[in-house]
Amino acid sequence: MKNFQWLKQIASTQTKLERRLSLGEYRRAISWSKYLISSGAEIKGGGEEEWSADMSQLFIGNKFASGRHSRIYRGVYKRRDVAIKLISQPQEDGDLAAFLEKQFTSEVALLFRLRHPNIISFIAACKKPPVFCIITEYYPGGSLRKYLHQQGPYSLPHDLVLRLSLDIAHGMQYLHARGILHRDLKSENLLLDEDMCVKVADFGISCLETQCGSAKGFTGTYRWMAPEMIKEKHHTKKVDVYSFGIVMWELLTALVPFDDMTPEQAAFAVCQKNARPPLPSTCPTAFSRLIRLCWSGNPDKRPHFDEIVSTLESYTESLARDPEFLTSHEPSEGYTLARCIPKCIATRRYPSLGT
Numbered sequence: 001m002k003n004f005q006w007l008k009q010i011a012s013t014q015t016k017l018e019r020r021l022s023l024g025e026y027r028r029a030i031s032w033s034k035y036l037i038s039s040g041a042e043i044k045g046g047g048e049e050e051w052s053a054d055m056s057q058l059f060i061g062n063k064f065a066s067g068r069h070s071r072i073y074r075g076v077y078k079r080r081d082v083a084i085k086l087i088s089q090p091q092e093d094g095d096l097a098a099f100l101e102k103q104f105t106s107e108v109a110l111l112f113r114l115r116h117p118n119i120i121s122f123i124a125a126c127k128k129p130p131v132f133c134i135i136t137e138y139y140p141g142g143s144l145r146k147y148l149h150q151q152g153p154y155s156l157p158h159d160l161v162l163r164l165s166l167d168i169a170h171g172m173q174y175l176h177a178r179g180i181l182h183r184d185l186k187s188e189n190l191l192l193d194e195d196m197c198v199k200v201a202d203f204g205i206s207c208l209e210t211q212c213g214s215a216k217g218f219t220g221t222y223r224w225m226a227p228e229m230i231k232e233k234h235h236t237k238k239v240d241v242y243s244f245g246i247v248m249w250e251l252l253t254a255l256v257p258f259d260d261m262t263p264e265q266a267a268f269a270v271c272q273k274n275a276r277p278p279l280p281s282t283c284p285t286a287f288s289r290l291i292r293l294c295w296s297g298n299p300d301k302r303p304h305f306d307e308i309v310s311t312l313e314s315y316t317e318s319l320a321r322d323p324e325f326l327t328s329h330e331p332s333e334g335y336t337l338a339r340c341i342p343k344c345i346a347t348r349r350y351p352s353l354g355t
């Protein structure tokens with residue numbers, strides 16, 4: 001059986017049915033369990049009982065997104081709107097197949113234990129080699145990257161930048177308090193619910209600080225990656241603080257970091273020339289100070305998320321007292337908005353955010 005072939009058949013049958021039938025009729029008519037049970041797969045192994053999905057309760061809709069090795073479908077599980085991430089092991093590449101299984105196991109083991117308003121809500125998973133699935137709550141706002149893409153450059157109000165940054169920092173503070181490094185923090189891995197609350201997602205390459213090992217052969221995303229990680233050196237929680245600095249820059253600009261470079265050129269510039277994306281001259285001093293600390297080349301100079309949360313909370317209080325609080329800014333790095341905006345608008349592209 002070819003990978004995904006049977007899944008494609010299911011998806012297309014279900015999409016056709018969905019179009020013809022009401023949701024209730026559609027739910028009665030077809031469910032995943034029929035196919036997964038007939039595939040001969042069964043759930044085994046310690047711990048799986050705790051997170052295994054009841055496949056008779058899972059209904060799949062349309063594919064709406066893709067990852068490097070996954071496809072994401074909308075669905076319904078126990079009457080809840082869910083996103084279903086399907087990961088398929090390639091038959092022709094044993095190493096990649098083993099890697100994907102390990103990644104799935106580790107992602108589920110982490111997600112299963114996490115409960116926080118700023119972390120994606122895990123619902124259940126299923127392991128049916130060569131296909132694995134992870135069921136999470138569905139967030140209709142999609143990714144923060146998609147949202148920023150829809151906004152004009154430099155258009156997010158500063159109070160919104162502050163609120164979204166605080167959401168992300170709260171989620172990261174919770175993770176770090178549990179000894180978990182995310183290692184792939186970027187706007188694509190941040191989801192928005194219907195109230196514009198941010199959820200940190202995609203724990204595929206996360207690890208427990210005590211078990212992270214070296215970053216050798218690491219597949220994170222260079223544009224957001226701390227220099228010590230690019231250099232495959234020992235790394236700590238501070239790699240997430242670096243990425244958080246870049247995400248704050250994205251919120252301020254709505255642009256992709258280093259979008260005039262390939263990911264490899266960006267990695268070289270960050271490591272060898274200490275390059276960072278240019279802060280706009282309109283960037284409030286409060287933000288530029290925090291961002292510069294977060295993306296410092298020296299991990300020891302980067303603050304912990306506890307400090308970042310306190311700082312952002314103090315900004316929120318200051319803003320409530322003084323609506324002008326975020327209007328003070330310093331000219332930065334010889335970079336002027338007047339020079340940047342025409343170029344950014346003319347050449348604004350969203351290049352592949354590959355490694």
Ligand SMILES: Nc1ncnc2c1ncn2[C@@H]1O[C@H](COP(=O)(O)OP(=O)(O)OP(=O)(O)O)[C@@H](O)[C@H]1O
Nearest residue numbers: 065066067068070072083136137138139143188202
């Ligand atoms: N629960 C969800 N609600 C809404 N959208 C989601 C949800 N989960 C994932 N997505 C969408 O699917 C995209 C890919 O999801 P995710 O990053 O988890 O997949 P992935 O296979 O780990 O991707 P990659 O390995 O390429 O980073 C997200 O950027 C987002 O647009």
